[in-house]
Amino acid sequence: MPPKRRSAGGVTGPAAAAKSRAGQTTLSFHGKPNKVTKPAAPSLGKDAKPSSTASAEKGAPLVAPKAARLSSGTTTDESSVDDSALASPVDIDVDEEEDRDQEDLARAEQDESEEEDEHDMSGLSIETTGTAGTTGSMGATVAEKALLEQARAEPREEIEAEAEKVSESRIKAYWREKEKARLAPRVHQEGLSVHEKVLREWDTSGQYGPCMGIPRIKRWKRAYKLNLNPPIEVLAVLLKEQESNNRRAQQAYIDVLMSSRFND
Amino acid sequence: MTVLENASFLLQAPGDDCPSLERTRSSYNPLRTFELPKGGQKHYQQQYADMYFVRLAQLKPAVERIAEEAWDDFEIAGEKARRVDRVLDVRQGELCWVVGTVYMDMPLKPNILDDLEKEHWIVAPPPREKFISNGQDSIMLEDESGRLRLAGTFLTSRMLVTGCIVAVMGTENADGEFEVIDSRLPDLARQPERWERDEAALALAGRKVKGERQPAGKIALVSGLEIGGKDASESLQLELLKEFLLGEASSPDEQTRVAGISRLIIAGNSLANASPIPSREEFAAMKKASRKYGYDPSMYNASPSEHLDAFLGGLLPSIPVTLLPGASDPANVALPQQALHPALFPQSRSYTKLPTEVSDEPAWFDSVTNPWEGDVDGWRLLGTGGQPVDDVFKYVHSDNRLDMMESILRWRLNAPTAPDTLWSYPFQDGDPHVIKDCPHVYFVGNQPRFETRVIEGTAAQQVRLIALPKFCETGVLVLLHAETLAIECVKFEIFRKHEQA
Numbered sequence: 001m002p003p004k005r006r007s008a009g010g011v012t013g014p015a016a017a018a019k020s021r022a023g024q025t026t027l028s029f030h031g032k033p034n035k036v037t038k039p040a041a042p043s044l045g046k047d048a049k050p051s052s053t054a055s056a057e058k059g060a061p062l063v064a065p066k067a068a069r070l071s072s073g074t075t076t077d078e079s080s081v082d083d084s085a086l087a088s089p090v091d092i093d094v095d096e097e098e099d100r101d102q103e104d105l106a107r108a109e110q111d112e113s114e115e116e117d118e119h120d121m122s123g124l125s126i127e128t129t130g131t132a133g134t135t136g137s138m139g140a141t142v143a144e145k146a147l148l149e150q151a152r153a154e155p156r157e158e159i160e161a162e163a164e165k166v167s168e169s170r171i172k173a174y175w176r177e178k179e180k181a182r183l184a185p186r187v188h189q190e191g192l193s194v195h196e197k198v199l200r201e202w203d204t205s206g207q208y209g210p211c212m213g214i215p216r217i218k219r220w221k222r223a224y225k226l227n228l229n230p231p232i233e234v235l236a237v238l239l240k241e242q243e244s245n246n247r248r249a250q251q252a253y254i255d256v257l258m259s260s261r262f263n264d
Numbered sequence: 265m266t267v268l269e270n271a272s273f274l275l276q277a278p279g280d281d282c283p284s285l286e287r288t289r290s291s292y293n294p295l296r297t298f299e300l301p302k303g304g305q306k307h308y309q310q311q312y313a314d315m316y317f318v319r320l321a322q323l324k325p326a327v328e329r330i331a332e333e334a335w336d337d338f339e340i341a342g343e344k345a346r347r348v349d350r351v352l353d354v355r356q357g358e359l360c361w362v363v364g365t366v367y368m369d370m371p372l373k374p375n376i377l378d379d380l381e382k383e384h385w386i387v388a389p390p391p392r393e394k395f396i397s398n399g400q401d402s403i404m405l406e407d408e409s410g411r412l413r414l415a416g417t418f419l420t421s422r423m424l425v426t427g428c429i430v431a432v433m434g435t436e437n438a439d440g441e442f443e444v445i446d447s448r449l450p451d452l453a454r455q456p457e458r459w460e461r462d463e464a465a466l467a468l469a470g471r472k473v474k475g476e477r478q479p480a481g482k483i484a485l486v487s488g489l490e491i492g493g494k495d496a497s498e499s500l501q502l503e504l505l506k507e508f509l510l511g512e513a514s515s516p517d518e519q520t521r522v523a524g525i526s527r528l529i530i531a532g533n534s535l536a537n538a539s540p541i542p543s544r545e546e547f548a549a550m551k552k553a554s555r556k557y558g559y560d561p562s563m564y565n566a567s568p569s570e571h572l573d574a575f576l577g578g579l580l581p582s583i584p585v586t587l588l589p590g591a592s593d594p595a596n597v598a599l600p601q602q603a604l605h606p607a608l609f610p611q612s613r614s615y616t617k618l619p620t621e622v623s624d625e626p627a628w629f630d631s632v633t634n635p636w637e638g639d640v641d642g643w644r645l646l647g648t649g650g651q652p653v654d655d656v657f658k659y660v661h662s663d664n665r666l667d668m669m670e671s672i673l674r675w676r677l678n679a680p681t682a683p684d685t686l687w688s689y690p691f692q693d694g695d696p697h698v699i700k701d702c703p704h705v706y707f708v709g710n711q712p713r714f715e716t717r718v719i720e721g722t723a724a725q726q727v728r729l730i731a732l733p734k735f736c737e738t739g740v741l742v743l744l745h746a747e748t749l750a751i752e753c754v755k756f757e758i759f760r761k762h763e764q765a
Contacts, residue, residue, distance in 0.1 A: 206408040209317040213310040214692060222693055226321040 159224060159235065166236035171198065174233040195237045195249070202234045203252040211252035217242070219252075285511065285519060288481030290526035290584055293462055294626050294638035297696045298600035300689060310692045312683045316427075317408065319695040320365050323429040323676060326450045327363050331431035334448055335361055338433070345433050351407035354436045361433035364405040364412070368426045368659060372397045373685065395658050405432060405442065415441040422447060423671045425659050427680040450676045452721030455702040459642035480641035480746035481526035484509065484583075487649070487709025488734025490536040490592070491575070492568025498736050499571070504756045505741060506578050525743065526641070528583050531709030531732055532590025532634060532649025535568050569594075569608050577611035580629050588634045590649035590710060598687035599651065599679050600696065601634040635678050637703070641746040646703035650710035652679040653731075655686045666717045669708055669729045673699065673719070705744065707732060714740050716751050 175194050178201060179185065189197055203211040208223040208230055217238045223230040241249035248256060300306055328347070338345045340359060348360045372395045403414045403424060414432065424430070434444040459477070466472070489502065507513035511522045579585060589595035589604050596602055606616045615629035632638070635648040656668045659681065672680065678697040682688035688697075702725050711731040719727050728749050733740050739756040 209321070209408070210311065210313040214314065218692075222318070225693075226318070227325070228321060 159232070160239065163232050163235040163239055166233055171195070171233050171237060174198070174231065195241060198234060198237050199241070199249055200253055202230075203254060212255045212258065214252075215250050216252060217250065282516070285523040287523050287583060288526040289478065290481065290483075291462070291477075291641050292527065292584065292586075292626050292630075292638070293465075293640075294586075294630060294632060294636070297637050298633040298635055300600065300602060306689070307692075308690060310690050312688075312690050314692045315683060315688070315690055315695055316365055316406075318691065318693070319427070319677070319698060320363075320407070320429055322695060322698050323450050324363050326453075326676070327429055327431045327448060330451060331361055331363065331433070331448045335433055335446070338446075340445075350409040351405055351412045352409040354412065354442060356436045356438070359433070359435050361431055362405070362407075362412075363429065363431045364407040366424050366426060366428045366430055367404045367406045367411065367684075368424065369402045369404060370395055370397065370659065371400050373659075393658070394661075396661060405430075413441045414444050415439070416444040418444045418446065423660050423662060423667065425656050425680050426684045427682070428675045428677060449674050451674050452719075452723070452725045452727070453676050453699050453702040454723065455704065455721070455725035455727075456644055458704070461639050461644075462642065477642070481524040482752070483640055483645075483744040483746055484525050484528045485531060485707055485730065485732055485742040485744060486528065486735050486740075487531035487590070487732040488533045488736055489530065489572070489575075490533055490734065490736040491572045492536045492565075500758055501735070501739055501756050502571075502575055504758075505735070506575060508741070508754065508756070509579055510582050525583065526746070527586065528579065529586045529588070529640075529645075529647065529707075531588050531647050531707060533592050533710050533734065534572050534587065534590065535593050536736075537592035573609045573611045576609060576629065580612055580615045584628045584630070586630045586632055586636070586638075588632055588636050588647060588649050588709070590634065591651050591654075593649075595634070598689050599635070599682055600689065601649070603631040603633055606631065635697075643704040643746065643749070644701060645705045645707065646678070646699070647705075647707040648678065648709070650708050651686060652681070653708050653711065655679075655681045659685070665708075665711050665713075665731050666715050666729055669706060669731065670717070670719050673702065673706060673727060673729075703727060705730065705749065710734055714738070714742065714753060718749075 172194055175198055186197075189200075192200070199216065202208075202216065202220075208219060208228055211219060214222075217235070220230050220235050220238065238249065332347070335345045343359045345359045345361050348354055348362045351362055351364045354360055354362060372392065374395065403419055405412045405414055415437065416434065429450060431448045432442065432444045433446045434442055437443045486505070489498075491498065491502070504513065508522065509525060509528060511519040514522070576585060576587075587604060589601045593601075593604060594608065595604055606613045606619070609616070609629075609631075612629050615627060616631060617623070617625075617627040635646065635652070637644070637646050639645070652672065653665060653668050656672065657663075657665065660668065662668070672678065676699045678699055679686055679688065680697075682697060683690070702721065704726070705728045707730040709732045711733055713731065714733045715729075715731040717729045719729060721727070728744075728751070730742060730744070730751065732742060735741070735756075741754040741756065743752040743754060744750075745752065
């Protein structure tokens with residue numbers, strides 16, 4: 001894989017990175033990102049959506065168990081997290097750290113330092129499912145980072161607000177309709193949740209375009225803008241998955257498989 | 265050759281009673297349709313399938329509407345044509361119509377495998393002008409669901425290239441091919457009124473719409489200056505052009521006419537391809553010859569861009585210039601080519617906008633993208649440096665460039681063969697090559713001849729097509745009268761006494 005490019009004027013090294021992180025934090029005095037006190041409840045409706053901070057993730061509770069995670073195995077970079085407590089990008093890094101620990105990837109430190117380097121705009125770090133080799137994982141990180149940078153926070157639209165109102169029962173009813181349309185039940189989907197099944201059906205619906213190389217939510221928004229009438233239940237599921245910080249669900253399942261680190 | 269009827273103005277003593285003329289102002293409002301985000305915000309993770317999908321999704325509604333109007337009451341032997349959603353849903357023996365993207369399967373199309381063949385054979389095959397083969401080309405219609413081979417003699421009457429969106433009506437025959445009886449194109453898009461954008465902007469700003477506007481002047485169009493090429497007489501031709509545009513070169517009545525020229529648009533190829541990328545063998549030879557490691561600054565010849573800069577710097581104090589990059593200019597290879605950087609023009613730089621300046625006012629010297637869309641004197645102009653038309657030329661039987669330009673507008677695609685055979689940025693959200701508003705003037709640079717035509721659309725659209733020839737070869741400058749959209753040509757020739765045998 002070609003070596004990862006530094007972003008123009010990017011920072012290198014943990015110290016410089018910490019400085020830049022502190023300098024780049026955009027504070028907004030409304031909305032979720034600055035709730036430091038306790039883990040916020042996932043769905044706060046319309047009013048809690050951040051509109052200005054570029055680094056804020058859409059609707060994600062950024063303060064998910066931050067205090068607890070700080071004590072878990074962290075790198076030297078993480079130690080500066082205490083200082084910039086209000087820095088929302090760092091929160092996501094912490095979450096990232098948690099996810100990665102859970103997934104038992106030994107690349108945490110290396111990825112952290114990489115992510116410091118490319119910290120310019122997106123506070124959203126990416127779960128690395130890159131290949132086992134060093135350059136491989138760096139390349140995959142860049143790719144996925146780029147992918148998810150594309151789906152960064154944009155001003156909330158009414159359609160998202162509408163999707164927030166869709167209830168779980170409505171999603172289940174939608175799925176039941178889909179299953180009734182088939183002659184035989186779907187096989188090999190016994191262990192999946194309804195959300196996952198809905199999202200996989202979304203991936204394979206070709207009329208909304210190819211599902212690879214584009215995050216699911218971006219694909220939905222694109223289909224909506226092109227007046228293809230994508231089902232709003234899918235957006236509801238995607239927003240719910242986003243709120244529960246399910247990073248796997250942001251990308252199409254086939255995309256995840258094709259860029260898996262076990263793929264060579 | 266002009267004969268000066270009244271040469272007495274040259275035989276006068278210098279006087280003080282010459283009126284100083286003022287150039288007509290140019291009303292200019294460019295669009296940023298083809299500007300790409302800079303630096304790290306450009307992503308290349310996506311595939312071109314997204315671009316084709318978006319193109320089809322954007323044009324399908326328009327084509328469907330036209331096809332429905334045309335074929336709603338179409339009947340053959342009592343059977344009505346019905347619309348089919350996906351390309352693979354056509355059934356044998358059933359009369360139906362479907363919309364999809366055209367794919368031309370041409371065996372002679374440039375293939376990456378040819379490059380590999382070059383390594384095995386001593387002599388590379390000669391470059392072809394056209395990549396059409398007789399009888400082996402097949403046309404297919406493609407969709408998200410699949411591909412359908414098209415057959416029938418009807419298709420030979422239509423100009424089609426890979427990437428156009430068409431609606432075809434017919435039936436599937438026993439071979440599994442779709443026999444085409446009729447087809448429809450998206451045709452010309454909606455044409456905005458003259459001054460529509462400016463008036464809309466004024467209305468939004470809450471100001472009164474201008475009732476009276478100044479009479480517009482003329483727009484000068486030129487392309488293919490090709491500075492830095494081998495021919496040294498080009499500099500004299502350029503000087504003549506500069507003097508003409510500045511009004512220094514002619515009689516007082518000619519000068520009053522020149523004062524009407526309000527803007528110069530240079531449509532591509534201002535710098536000649538003087539130092540092309542060396543092939544592998546040449547590069548190896550060069551490496552062996554030079555003993556310097558790394559970048560050798562003596563290899564770069566700055567004089568062509570200095571010459572262009574001097575040319576523009578002489579013109580800019582008097583006339584605003586819009587510069588489009590072309591195939592041989594130092595801009596990116598893939599369409600849409602981004603603007604030539606102001607760093608190339610040390611003298612003319614003061615007339616451009618700073619890259620960090622985010623104001624809406626266009627600069628006096630506007631270095632723009634290729635292709636480019638903008639409002640000049642109220643009219644919507646669309647222009648390219650010639651690469652899309654040249655590429656379409658390679659894949660159709662016809663030689664008529666104006667026909668190709670007309671087809672480009674009727675397909676509503678600025679670069680139909682992108683990304684198949686023309687390099688393009690992989691757009692994911694929307695294909696800016698789709699022509700949303702039909703222009704009033706469509707100019708294409710670097711064509712072999714000067715040609716022009718007016719085409720009409722079904723909704724009373726009228727477009728003036730202009731194919732600009734290369735200035736270094738023909739010396740032609742085209743003047744477009746902005747009030748009437750009439751064309752005037754000025755030709756610059758140098759009298760060569762001793763012609764080369």
